[in-house]
Amino acid sequence: MLRWAPYPIVRVTLSFILGVLLYLLIGRQEGIGPGLLAFFFALFILAAILAKKYRTAFAYDVAGILALLTFAILGFVITQQRTEIYQPNHLAHLSAAPAFYIGVVDDYVLQKPGYQSTVLEVTQVQVNGAWQKASGKVQLSVPHDSEAKYELKYGDVLLVKGAPQEVTPPLNPNQFDYRNYLANKGIHYRHYLQSFQYQKLGHEPNNLILSYSIQLRRNLDEVLRERIGEKREYMIASALILGVKDELDNSIRQAYADTGTMHVLAVSGLHVGLIYTLLMVVLARMNSTARQRWLGAILVLAVLWLYAFITGLSPSVLRAVLMFSLVTIGLALRRRTVIYNTVAFAAGALLFYNPYNLLEVGFQLSFLAVLGIVYLQPRLYKLLEVDNWLLDFVWAYFTVSVAAQLATLPLGLYYFHQFPMYFWLANIVVVPLATLVLYSGVVALLFSWVPVVSNWLFDLHLVLTYLMNDFNLWVQRWPQALVNGIDITLLQAVLLYALLLAFILFLAIKKLRYLSIAVGLVAILVVQEITEAQRQQRQKQLVVYSVRGSTGVGLVQGQQAVLLADSALRHNKSNYTFNVQPHLWQLGVQQANIVSFVDAAPGTAPLVTLPDSNQLLVWQGKRWLILSRPPKLHPKAGFEVDYLLLRQNIRVWPEQLQAYKAGKVILDASNATWYRKRLHQQLDTLGISYFDVADSGAFVVEF
Structure with missing residues (x-):
């Protein structure tokens, strides 16, 4: 039997997610959200008072249900408030196209061959000769043909001539919907500029911490560029350590994608987890007294947030740092924390800040991978006992890879239409190598000012990066390394997750009804595939x-x-x-x-x-x-x-x-x-x- 009592944060976060999905499904419903929230909150307060007075199971259940409904309505209201396009002064509601507009660069500046791309947060527009306040985000592309490394930087205030254009929908059937992708980030307009169409007015970053973080990451990236002689290895090192993927070659991206190891090139939970693991090993002895535990916790938190800072405070790193920070605080308090509550709290906090994170592929895959590793990996690991320490290490990495792959498989098929056949082998080799690349690169950056030592460290880092990359390229050339062309619908992805959940429940609870549900889901998927194949034969x-x-x-x-x-x-x-x-x-x-x-x-x-x-x-x-x-x-x-x-x-x-x-x-x-x-x-x-x-x-x- 499933017990919900140990997972209060999970219940709250799932209710909040339900509210977010409700808003995304039914669209704009202006005015009803705050009223509903106040109504259900009042009902919950009344039910909580009555439950405390009568102390019956029914009263507590009613109060609990009303609390969850309140969090669901809260998710609805927060999503409504975070949907900027419905604000009266948004670019979408202007009476005429602006002749000029002013805004602040509010995102990373991506360097591409011949141009640079970023996002401008609009503050004012000139319409019919008069300036007025406005809001909205515009994706800007500016030419880059000067000797300067960056034409723009975060926080630059720009005066732009002309009107931005709405992002066009996909022009071919089943093509990636870039308009929807940008809309989920609050961007509904694009503008391709010539050099004479914009002018810098000043520098007023919206977030000073992020501004300093981006500048530090740029400086460290320049150090890597100068100290790593080979361009290919520099691109990989910069992507793996700092998350800078501007110059990453498409062939390298494809090689890592084909072997199922693309995650090592995107600074994310894996990298934060590797740093956290190393810190836990180093500080293992600082655990005997409360003072030592808190001192160790402070050191761990400082290093984790420093790493987030040098990687530009990217959302993927912040997700992981927040999660490991909660685990660290729980260990310092000597509290028996339930990891599912920790994961749910991190997800809920990020969704409260921006509900549209729920639609981000990285957000979905990262949390599913964590849940897969937390639940499935220990059970897979116990299937085989290995006495040899090296084989045990390999088996542990193998089970981690399989657990993460199983948890993300349906979404991976839905989004990327491919499956890397040798992901298990590639991850067994590449993840340990990526660990050494990360450690050696971070240490090399720390000691880059020491003449001889830094040369040795960067040479070691270069060799490790070269080995990791060549191994990936080798595996990519294996026969049937990648199965692509897999096309499934969102409904089929949901059915695959329901099938996975049914099997897990059957194995965990040993109830035949869950096996019956799994068999029924398999039958539905088979019928769908047969029907689809017959339709395709006639097309x-x-x-x-x-x-x-x-x-x-x-x-x-x-x-x-x-x-x-x-x-x-x-x-x-x-x-x-x-x-x-x-x-x-x-x-x-x-x-x-x-x-x-x-x-x-x-x-x-x-x-x-x-x-x-x-x-x-x-x-x-x-x-x-x-x-x-x-x-x-x-x-x-x-x-x-x-x-x-x-x-x-x-x-x-x-x-x-x-x-x-x-x-x-x-x-x-x-x-x-x-x-x-x-x-x-x-x-x-x-x-x-x-x-x-x-x-x-x-x-x-x-x-």
Whole structure:
């Protein structure tokens, strides 16, 4: 039987989360939150007084239920208050587009090739010639072509010319929703600036502590850059120790993602846990008196928060530092703390500060991994007794890795659509190496001012980083190292967690009803997969994808697909991965057969190159004329096409297009903005129906 009594903080946090989810599901309900909160709080006070008077189990249960409902309404109200877009002076409610606006840089400045990106907290706008107060966040991108390391820094006050643009929704089916991602951070606008469009007015950081923290992290990053000779190892060291991933190469990211060790490159709970473990070992003897315990606790807290400070006070580190700080205080008090309450308190505190943390992938995965390690790892570890200390160490790391992977598996499949097959082996080797890399790097930074010692320490750090990276690259090349293309819905992810929970309850409580529930959930998932596979076998689609500066036309039949692509798309893997691949995975297509528009081999695609170098595509009874060069062939009488695709800023008069009697003209994203806007006006004047994939998203035809 489940006992809730030892877990009061867990109950409170779950109730608060329920309120947050309720607000996110039903949307804006202005005015009802505070009233409901006052009502339920008054009911709880009344029920608590009656329970204290009558001292019956029923009275205590009613008071407890009302308390949890009060916390749920509190979650609703806090989320409502933290949703900035509904404030009257937000950018979304301006009467007209601003000509200028003033704001403060309120986030880390990310360095990218040729530009830098950050977030501006808007304070004032100029509308119709008058300045007024305003609120809202704008994601800024500014060119970076000077010798200065950073064009901007946290706390800079900027005057910006022009109006920010709303973040556009995803333009292709099943594409990553960057607009929703930014909205969860309170960012609804973007602005790509030229150097003449902004001017620095001063420096007034919103948070002085964060400002000093970011500056210290930059200084330490410069030390690593100077003292580590190899660029690849510097990038890994900076990401692992300080959390600076601006220059981290995509191939390195992919290698660590493919082996299931990406977490070592994101400063998070793992790194804080490693530092905490080392401190506990060093201070193990300081435990005999209360004074020693508190002295040790103060040292641990100081080191943990100092590490958070030098890593820029990133949210992932703050989560872990808060959790370990609570554990440290509990140990100093000699209280038997329940780890689940500690985890729940940390989660509740972070959600109270910002309820939208609940939607952060890192927040979800980190807490699930901790819960998996806390509950599953000891039980997995007990399955096998190992006498040899080295094998026991390996077995312990193996069970930690498996526990964390099991706890995060459904969400990992839902978000990343892949599963690293050798995660267990990679983590057994990489995590200990990452531990040594972290320790050696921190010590090297501490002694960077000592001439000879610092050279030895940085050399050791370089060797360890090199070994860790090369091992990952080696494992990545193993056969079947990564299973990708796994596409599950949110409902299926929830069902997988319900299945995992049912198995855990069956093993813990030994009740057959939980096994029956697990079997029922497996049956539901199997039926869903069979139904989905049958639907995919019957599907037929033609898709003109929206890929900036490129042309991509997908022909999907069953679980096979041909992608007609120009050279720009074929030679840019990231464009394919980001814009096209998620949709194909959703349709059950693992990999499309990519065919060139220009030199398609016979039989690879139903595409014919005409004498004027344009193409005619005939598929599923529909004719597509694809024009990329001025047409020199005049259609015969009665010749009609269903669709006319214009690409690469083709020079053609709209009147010429009328001769083809096309049902619809399609403008793809290889056309420039000025060209599309001009053609819009001309086509509207002639009454020709058209579809612009750069503005409206991918054009999908179902057969």
